[in-house]
């Protein structure tokens with residue numbers, strides 16, 4: 001059957017009615033990839049699955065929430081949407097805003113967003129405002145603007161974002177015929193951890209799964225406010241997508257952790273880059289560095305994972321979002337060579 005996006009697929013579980021205009025780019029339905037080589041390489045005695053949400057239309061999981069947030073904005077008669085972003089939310093908001101015919105404003109921290117993400121928002125026609133300071137500062141401006149003007153906020157404080165994102169859990173349960181035992185997810189503004197937990201609980205309550213996973217959120221060491229229990233004023237990590245010093249959904253993420261008997265931990269930039277390279281070279285899955293923090297966290301905590309269990313690592317964004325990091329960290333290097341068959345064969349060393 002022709003797949004028409006997650007609102008159409010999961011309509012019964014989402015706050016929509018026949019009157020809601022469905023603004024979709026056919027998001028969702030992303031691959032769940034069994035990572036056997038990765039498991040072998042790290043010596044895991046459990047099954048690892050990569051939920052590759054970087055395969056969404058704008059290259060990140062944000063599309064799951066944005067289809068609903070923008071559809072509801074359109075339904076309410078709003079003429080404009082706004083978000084602060086480390087890049088992916090802005091790309092997604094701009095795409096769905098374009099499709100819906102809504103004016104889209106995005107406020108980003110100057111110099112701290114991967115250029116490909118900005119190029120997306122530009123192409124979709126958003127108004128991009130780049131301000132000095134962190135994501136948290138940009139987010140403060142956005143909240144102030146929304147208090148005074150009739151513009152719909154599409155950051156994950158907007159509950160429709162969480163509702164849309166919970167469908168990732170539905171897809172995992174349907175693919176595995178049950179919930180996994182552990183669910184690793186990168187944590188930035190912390191909405192996605194809360195959203196997945198909501199999705200797992202809802203399907204469990206409907207008897208669509210027999211168990212609930214332990215939710216394990218992973219932050220970057222240089223920006224781990226929830227792990228440290230304090231706002232981080234000057235976050236420092238190369239995982240720019242999750243560089244959030246004062247997460248909006250802090251309490252919801254803690255609740256997900258507590259209710260699921262899970263954890264929130266952090267990994268260093270070195271561990272993130274190592275996982276980033278490992279999933280690409282062993283599984284053929286190219287995710288952006290921030291995404292790889294879920295895998296880095298799983299590797300860090302692997303001795304605490306029960307043998308034989310099923311483990312999900314969510315890969316939230318596509319590697320193409322940040323080609324600068326790939327060119328910088330890849331083990332392979334481009335070899336320049338004169339346009340001559342003998343020279344080429346020499347380089348090939350065969």
Ligand code: F0G
Nearest residue numbers: 085086088089188189190191192316317
């Ligand atoms: N992974 C990627 C690739 C992200 O872009 C983000 C968040 C996260 C993980 C963390 O998800 O915020 O729900 O905890 N990016 C936001 C943005 C902050 O503006 O694009 P979260």
